Amino acid sequence: MTDLAASDPLPKPKRDVAPVLLPVALALVMIPFVGSTSSWVTLTIASLAMGMMIFIMASGLTLVFGLMDVLNFGHGAFIAVGAYIATLILLPLAGSLQADSLWLNLAVLAPAALLAMAASGVLGLVVERVLVLPVYGQHLKQILMTTGGLIVAEQMLYALWGPQIIPLPLPASLRGSVIIGDIAIAKYRLLAMLVGLVVYVAIELTLNRTKIGLLIRAGVENREMVEALGYRIRRLFLGVFMTGSALAGLGGVMWALYREQVHASMGGDLTVLIFIVIIIGGLGSISGCFIGALLVAMVANYGGFLVPKLALVSNILLMVAILMWRPRGLYAVTSR
Numbered sequence: 001m002t003d004l005a006a007s008d009p010l011p012k013p014k015r016d017v018a019p020v021l022l023p024v025a026l027a028l029v030m031i032p033f034v035g036s037t038s039s040w041v042t043l044t045i046a047s048l049a050m051g052m053m054i055f056i057m058a059s060g061l062t063l064v065f066g067l068m069d070v071l072n073f074g075h076g077a078f079i080a081v082g083a084y085i086a087t088l089i090l091l092p093l094a095g096s097l098q099a100d101s102l103w104l105n106l107a108v109l110a111p112a113a114l115l116a117m118a119a120s121g122v123l124g125l126v127v128e129r130v131l132v133l134p135v136y137g138q139h140l141k142q143i144l145m146t147t148g149g150l151i152v153a154e155q156m157l158y159a160l161w162g163p164q165i166i167p168l169p170l171p172a173s174l175r176g177s178v179i180i181g182d183i184a185i186a187k188y189r190l191l192a193m194l195v196g197l198v199v200y201v202a203i204e205l206t207l208n209r210t211k212i213g214l215l216i217r218a219g220v221e222n223r224e225m226v227e228a229l230g231y232r233i234r235r236l237f238l239g240v241f242m243t244g245s246a247l248a249g250l251g252g253v254m255w256a257l258y259r260e261q262v263h264a265s266m267g268g269d270l271t272v273l274i275f276i277v278i279i280i281g282g283l284g285s286i287s288g289c290f291i292g293a294l295l296v297a298m299v300a301n302y303g304g305f306l307v308p309k310l311a312l313v314s315n316i317l318l319m320v321a322i323l324m325w326r327p328r329g330l331y332a333v334t335s336r
Helices: 002-007 018-034 037-068 075-090 102-135 139-161 187-209 211-221 223-228 233-259 266-281 286-306 308-325
Strands: 177-180 183-186
Touching (some): 018 286, 037 075, 037 183, 037 211, 037 266, 037 286, 075 102, 075 139, 075 233, 075 266, 102 139, 102 233, 139 266, 177 187, 183 187, 187 211, 187 233, 187 286, 211 223, 211 233, 233 266, 266 286, 266 308, 286 308
Antiparallel strands (some): 177 183
16 A cells, blocks of 8 residues: 555646636726727737737746845846847938838848847846855845946936937838738737747746746755756846846837837836836746736726726736735735
8 A cells, every 4th residue: 555655646736727717817807898890909919019028028027036035126227238138230210110021021120139238148147246245145236236237227328328218119011911801900010929929838838848947947946956966056046137138128029019110218218117016927037027017018908098098007906906816816826
């Protein structure tokens, strides 16, 4: 009997599907309120695209907090820097972007996004070494240091690029909409949804299916044990910080194209929204961050359509409602 009991498979933990169903339920509930099917589909697609872009920017911050216990209030600096760095390629090659060729447009967008991610990642290296390293485990000092870093970064951008807003029109092949019956779906939103899904799947696979992800998660639980095995956990955490910064840079490029403009304060403007997303999702949870970003975008779009005045506080009301249901967020992975 003992042998049989020992050979039995371990019971699988129950999957919490309630948060996953929230965006679906919200979308279905909105159908009678919106009225028109075409308007509902358009709003839903717009919400999914906006949610994916917010997720890309917020995923880096939730990684850094969940795995490193670092409150980085300067995360918006990586968003703005990524957008500005991308203009170094997008503006000189504006002629190629205006060509009616998807492949030519993507041939310009891809290196611009990669350069933005590289620059934001390097900036993340500097910030972690200079600002964050001396204040590990001290949340108040982290907030002060990183907030100061955000202010300095914004002023540096003003000094280098000037105070004016830089227009950044969409590539020609990504303008307009795909028409399906009486439903219009913006082309750029489809691209944003695709990129967001790829980022989400890549992060989940890295954390759960690779040796690096295993070491990072083990280092969070028992840093001394991982270091005793010969791994330098500090380097792993530095890699996490740089990855989160690079994702913010990618999100900054996509958001700038979505808004068709770049300005130095764009990162600061998005910081509060990003923190709302990671609080709703559960501090440190990638899946929770993903669902939280979708919910925030859906409430903003549906609320803006139905009750425009309510849209200004919709994110706060959503956060209050979620925290009243689950005080630690949708998928809490830490006890903090």
